Amino acid sequence: MENLRFIDDFSLIDSSHYQSGYPPGSIQDWPAHSADLHIQVLDKDQVMAHASLWWKQAPTLPGDRLGVIGHFGAATDASAGALLTGCCAQLRQQGCTRAVGPMDSNTWRRYRLVTDFGSEPPFFMEPWNPPSWPGFFEAANFQPLSNYYSALVLDLDQADPRLSSTEERMENQGVTIRQIRQSDFEDDLKRIYAVSIVSFQHNHLYAELSEADFLALYLPYRERIYPQLVLLAEHQGQPVGFVFGIPDYAQALRGQKIDTVIGKTLAKLPARIYNGLGLVLTQRLHRHARDLGFTRLIHALQHEDNSARKLTEFYGSPMRRYTLYSKAL
Numbered sequence: 001m002e003n004l005r006f007i008d009d010f011s012l013i014d015s016s017h018y019q020s021g022y023p024p025g026s027i028q029d030w031p032a033h034s035a036d037l038h039i040q041v042l043d044k045d046q047v048m049a050h051a052s053l054w055w056k057q058a059p060t061l062p063g064d065r066l067g068v069i070g071h072f073g074a075a076t077d078a079s080a081g082a083l084l085t086g087c088c089a090q091l092r093q094q095g096c097t098r099a100v101g102p103m104d105s106n107t108w109r110r111y112r113l114v115t116d117f118g119s120e121p122p123f124f125m126e127p128w129n130p131p132s133w134p135g136f137f138e139a140a141n142f143q144p145l146s147n148y149y150s151a152l153v154l155d156l157d158q159a160d161p162r163l164s165s166t167e168e169r170m171e172n173q174g175v176t177i178r179q180i181r182q183s184d185f186e187d188d189l190k191r192i193y194a195v196s197i198v199s200f201q202h203n204h205l206y207a208e209l210s211e212a213d214f215l216a217l218y219l220p221y222r223e224r225i226y227p228q229l230v231l232l233a234e235h236q237g238q239p240v241g242f243v244f245g246i247p248d249y250a251q252a253l254r255g256q257k258i259d260t261v262i263g264k265t266l267a268k269l270p271a272r273i274y275n276g277l278g279l280v281l282t283q284r285l286h287r288h289a290r291d292l293g294f295t296r297l298i299h300a301l302q303h304e305d306n307s308a309r310k311l312t313e314f315y316g317s318p319m320r321r322y323t324l325y326s327k328a329l
Contacts, residue, residue, distance in 0.1 A: 004083075006090075013038065033070075035052035048075045054067065059106055061098065066097075069103070074132075101324075107204075113325070120320065124250040127301075134325075140327070148304060154296055158315060175233055177233045177284060191232060199269060204305075226288075229245035229288055229292075233281060243265070
């Protein structure tokens, strides 16, 4: 049962043999993630557990050299234990002092595990996993490294009392807010990227992502966005903030009416002049979602120490919690 296979050529991976729960449609994206090694736990010709490893290009954490475990999936306790033991041994051999996971290369891609599922079904673009997976990591002596949550907003008419004065200050400073232009979608994505790499550079486990890779992540959503839900703030012709919202298409897959918007990303430049811009962008997103006929909005995947936490908690309440794990090697 604990037969390990090591693969460094991702073109050799046959997704039909995977029995371990990772979203099958995502396996085709693995070669683009530039992992250093893929490990499988085999039972005859069936893959019962699997993960990819990154150590050459991994996020940084003060005091440690990180190795990343991603593309994780496991069907049983035994296969998960064998897999995580093998992953840690490989990362230790490569000089890593701490393993972190699950994370598909970096925080720009799929990472974390759902650890408190709540009562709401999964939303569009949300990482999802069987309830057993957190226990697999904990049984292998992984500990929580960071925690996250998503919050559900049920009243899109609610307004922060600071909004009026903050909007007036932004307007007086010459900050303007417009919706993304589908006719210039790629160019506007580049403007969003320019804000992202500055706004996120001090985030926990930040790793650089090229503009080309960023575009590859978001260009596929061109036909699925509502321009009114992707807002770009500009000052003197330069991008200074944005909010990215998208309808919850997972509702349609369940045969439901889409009544929910996902507030996926909110960012602004750190200069003091832009203090409060996040509030203005969030409120505009709520207004536009309401005007389009949506009745609910999810502030998605917030780090528990995120500076926007108070803003999120004002509008909604946590509906789901997630954990990223690590283990000293």
